[in-house]
Amino acid sequence: MEYSDVSLKKQLIITIGREYGSGGRTSGKLLAEKLGINYYDDEILKMASEESAINEEIFRMADEMPGKNILRLITNKIKLKYNFKTSRDITSPDSLYEFQSSVIRELAEKDNFVILGRCANYVLENQHKDKVLRVFLYADFDTRVERIMQQEKIDKNDAVFKIKKKDKKRNDFYKYFTGVDIYSPSKYDIMINTSTIGFDEVINILLGFLQARGYLNTK
Numbered sequence: 001m002e003y004s005d006v007s008l009k010k011q012l013i014i015t016i017g018r019e020y021g022s023g024g025r026t027s028g029k030l031l032a033e034k035l036g037i038n039y040y041d042d043e044i045l046k047m048a049s050e051e052s053a054i055n056e057e058i059f060r061m062a063d064e065m066p067g068k069n070i071l072r073l074i075t076n077k078i079k080l081k082y083n084f085k086t087s088r089d090i091t092s093p094d095s096l097y098e099f100q101s102s103v104i105r106e107l108a109e110k111d112n113f114v115i116l117g118r119c120a121n122y123v124l125e126n127q128h129k130d131k132v133l134r135v136f137l138y139a140d141f142d143t144r145v146e147r148i149m150q151q152e153k154i155d156k157n158d159a160v161f162k163i164k165k166k167d168k169k170r171n172d173f174y175k176y177f178t179g180v181d182i183y184s185p186s187k188y189d190i191m192i193n194t195s196t197i198g199f200d201e202v203i204n205i206l207l208g209f210l211q212a213r214g215y216l217n218t219k
Helices: 024-035 043-052 056-062 067-082 093-108 141-152 156-178 199-212
Strands: 006-008 013-018 038-040 113-116 132-138 190-193 216-218
Touching: 006 024, 013 024, 024 038, 024 113, 024 199, 132 199, 141 156, 190 199, 199 216
Parallel strands: 013 113, 013 132, 038 113, 132 190
Antiparallel strands: 006 216
């Protein structure tokens, strides 16, 4: 079914978890555009920076990095750039995560949006569960390699290395802050294999799921 015109019946938040190369960012942007709602990715870092008065660069250096590695990396880079003598002014990994989580929860109080990553499905799991659709996108490894080669203009070996590194980094980050594996089916309402379908089909699947859940007015 093609959804030519849709509108929301009630507040909706869509969280998108994804494997690197599965099309999470593209799908998220397309879905937000189709629904006429906001799309958030690293905008959350800027908002967290503004709310906390912590330099945005610190959030970006810590982005999607497991907590046990964040503090050392940030401390070293900030010391080099600003010649800090101690790390006493560097915010803890858990605090950086909580600032982001706070921004997400505040947005969820009133906004309709699609958000990519940032453990948002976990952050909103209890407080706003009734208005959240939790999505996970994945694809077979060869498909992801081909996509990353095309998107990044890199060769196969570099693409394989980058995918493995990104997947591990994201899973380590997710597991550190949530205690569970990023691939746990219980943390999602729908998981879609994007290996053999285009992004338009992904959007139609999600719109159909939203309609079944009673979120959409359709024409």
